[in-house]
Amino acid sequence: MTPGPGFVSLIGLPGQGEWIILLILGLLLFGRRLPEVGRQLGKTVVNFRRGLADFKHELDRDESLRDARQSVSEIKRAMDVPRIATDPGRFVKQWADDAIHAPLPDEAPKSDTGEKSESSGS
Numbered sequence: 001m002t003p004g005p006g007f008v009s010l011i012g013l014p015g016q017g018e019w020i021i022l023l024i025l026g027l028l029l030f031g032r033r034l035p036e037v038g039r040q041l042g043k044t045v046v047n048f049r050r051g052l053a054d055f056k057h058e059l060d061r062d063e064s065l066r067d068a069r070q071s072v073s074e075i076k077r078a079m080d081v082p083r084i085a086t087d088p089g090r091f092v093k094q095w096a097d098d099a100i101h102a103p104l105p106d107e108a109p110k111s112d113t114g115e116k117s118e119s120s121g122s
Contacts, residue, residue, distance in 0.1 A: 014022065030037050059065055 026034055
């Protein structure tokens with residue numbers, strides 16, 4: 001889970017001076033072991049991401065959770081029915097938006113009316 005855009009504006013990113021101080025502090029604390037510490041930190045991040053991806057994969061594979069998600073979506077749809085009754089304008093707007101964004105059906109084949117197309121030889 002990544003922090004939202006408000007997080008960065010609240011804390012702010014380190015400036016050039018802060019990065020230099022962090023670099024000096026890192027060198028003082030870790031010295032020659034700094035590359036090793038960086039490698040270990042990188043491995044930790046990779047393992048964390050891999051574990052998170054495996055966890056998400058397991059959640060998607062779990063049939064009971066998939067059924068629960070489907071039930072929740074059905075409940076949400078059922079909850080929209082009273083809203084439609086109380087606010088028909090919203091229903092019409094949603095219906096129009098769905099119609100506008102729906103894919104177009106395939107065009108019916110044109111019948112041959114005897115007219116020759118421009119691409120055919122004259």
